Amino acid sequence: MDIKSLEDELSKFIYELETENRLVRVGLKEKSSQGEIFKKYRSLFSAEILTQLKNLLKKKNTPKEIDIIERIYFTIAASFIGDKLAKLQDEITTHFAQSKVTVDGETISYYQIGPRIAKERVFEKREILEKAGLGVIEKINAKQLKVLEEEINLSKTLGFGGYLNYYSISKKVNYDKFYKVVEVITQQTASLWFGAISKVSQDLLGRPFKNINSCHTSYLRSLSMFDSFFPAAKVVPTFLANVANLGLADLISKIKIDDVARAKKNPRAVCYWPKPPTEIHLVIKPIGGEQDYEAMFHEGGHALHGAAVDPKLSYSLKTLAYSNALTEAYAFILEDLVFEPAWLSHYLDVSAYTASKIRWQAYFVNLMLLRRYLGKFTYEYWLFSAKNLKNGPALYAQKLKETTGFVFRPAYWLSDMDSGFYSADYLRAWIGAAQIKDYLVGKFGIKWFLNPKAGKFLRDLYGDGVKYELEEVVKRLGYKPLDTKLLISSYASVLL
Template sequence: MKVEEIRKQGENLISDLGKYYLRKGLGKEIKEELREIYSKYKGIFTKENIENLKCNENLSFREKKYLLSFLFQGYIGKECFELTREIAQRELQTLVEVDKGEISLKYAQLLLPAEKNREKRLALDKKLGEGQAGINALREKRVDILKRIATDFGYRNYVELIHDITPVNFNTLKELGKKFLTQTETKYTTLLKKLEGYYLEEGSEPLQKSDITYIFKSNPFDKYFSDIELIPTIEDTLFRLGINILEQNNVTLSLDPKEGKAIKSFCCPVSIPDEIHLVLNPKGGIEDYQDSLHETGHCQHYAYTSKDLPFEYKRIGDKSVGEGYGYLFQQLIANELWIDKFLDMDEDTLTKYKVFIDGYNLYIIRRFCGKLLYELEIFSGPKEDKTLKEKYVKIMEEAVKVKVNPENYLLDLDIGFNTSNYLRAWIFESYLREYLVNNFGGLWFLKKESGDFLKNLWKSGSMYRTEEIVENIGFKDFNIDVMIKYFVI
């Protein structure tokens, strides 16, 4: 298949998938299954296309890397499709006993963070682990498939394959992750102790991951994040940046609560930049504001992307770039100046909230640092490693400083290495924020000049790597120091 045909079919496939997920997210009738959509484009994700593209000398290094990323991701998804489907079915078929009877493992996982009684919460976590243990053999087969694909294409391991098709330098990122864990440990453990004292009843058991998720889900600050004020707050924030989302002809907003509509906000770029859908389902609370602001960042990135860019720069590119723009808006809920402007939170509450939100952000980032270290162990190690469970427990407990369920050692795994994209996105966001504060002041989110700066960046879609953008806006190198500064200084 020629490159132009790959681009054309790739755009059509992603557009069709966008329409599918949009209808599903809006609670509308689904006309066709995912399998049917992929079957229409089965000629794209072939070994022959990948090998031919590797040998193509008419493409730039950047074009080839991004197109190879698209083909490999599709090929890997195709090879793992049936097994992934079987895993999902087993999660629905495996039953877990709770107070109200037996429910599926998948839905029992959603109950865990909401269980107030610590004894019951720990017991449920144990049952969830027992349920996952029965599915881990399937997940091991999927890991084996990924390792086999890597060797089939001549790579030493799966890490080397991903390194070849993405902008990630795993050796560098690994060291940055280790540095973040080391230099934020004192601050994190202090915040963790405060959170435990504030929000947990005393118990003899060591602090568990389920305790942390309970703290973050059942917090006393949700009432300050009103469902009624969510949409006006987003509209006003964008308006101050010089963006009137209500007048963006290429952005369709779905804002009304509706039965069957997705609970979480999402952005669906059916065609970039011509048809972008932002779907919000206001229910209030910190998590709702986080998700909605994050998806707003994606929406504006897509909406201002240049129409003239080729497929690989609009649709593929460096995924950390788009996530970084999402985090820039999401992190406004941790910005005291933004909170003072848009939320009704008194000074004493704000002080307690900062302990909460900084603890939350540190936990999430440290967890992803641990996940990266663990995933590198899985995918760069020997084909059969019987010590993965032990490695998972050791690495993750050192990262988050709480006990984890050993049976989640393959559940808590991103087979696409998106963990690395999120880590680079957080680093990228810290540089963006630093630039905006240095050039437009702490109230940068109220200034049209800040919006003009962002619009100019958004034009290039995801063509440039995060490292390139950081250098282009005046920073000498791409490291973890700026992000660390926001937590420990």
């Protein structure tokens, strides 16, 4: 078996798949055709190739050879599963892209609901908008459940014990141990969170924090009261200026930024790496406000990572990661800049007084998101540990309510689930990003974002592509992997 030939075929397949996904997501295509791409490369995802790769792993190989073979094996395994589910996934993607709802006599695209809720100042109207989109979710739930059931069954045909076992091995994460880490964060941020949300609910939502629909988190996240300080027109230029000050401007030529506001464009920002380091796509749909800047810098972190990958690395080490925790950590590091007073003063000319207000609100929102992902992972861990999907809707509503205090509709139990325990990738990224940020400030000062030496440090990290997992990177910097102290103390230092 020729490993290099496999890598070459995988690179072509991933390029076409990411391009198709992007075109639908940005509103340039209505109908998804991922199934056709899977069909074109079907010979690559055969059980025979997976068996051959397994046999290769049993032979005497160097650690580096084993690493490459494992990355390829799990990428092809995921594609083997994806191929079987492509038709259903196309139908689901197309459903959301084509769906429209009517609100107060106006017909709008389903993807316009989220941005409208985020900017709607009237409490009751936010709930009307959320309810209008509920039917779109309920209509597709049966297909989403079928996808999940098939994914579990297919993982078993590959010799794994189910969803939890498959992702634990493929991502090299012991989820039983990680659940204990999640419990620590959940417990140690509980009083801080519920104290903060009780105050914010009264101040910004105008009512006590009791039985409040989760749709209002979108409004709270948008930081609408500070929108005037974050003009949509300056989102991209500000990012480019920051990149230049870090000495990374040369990477921008490899990044294609799509900030066009198409009606059918998914409002959730995203970054694609179809061909690192030469072709990276950053997609964003600015609506005005601090959330735009967070999204731009978050996806910008992904984009710079991809654009700085050492071209001499093998394809596997450029892009075939075991998990996404590392690149999410790099994204969080840049995202978190946009609510730091020194950054706000330098780039947006915000006064110290206003910057402190923005910082408090932003840390509150960040903690709100952290608590949501703690709830999401807890729900997913319980669901797949029990191996009983029938309890999914009730378990989802229960665990999200326990960790956030908000009321989440049971109907969202599948649409709010990112496949492959991505919730754990995010949580690992939160922990690791706090450690790398601590290193940056200690090494280059609080204004490290203006220091080309800090940019050089980041470029060196980015250059390794996905060769290392996040915990390996922080360990090399002198930190204990999955140590939550810096993460938890960062919230306490601002919100208390």
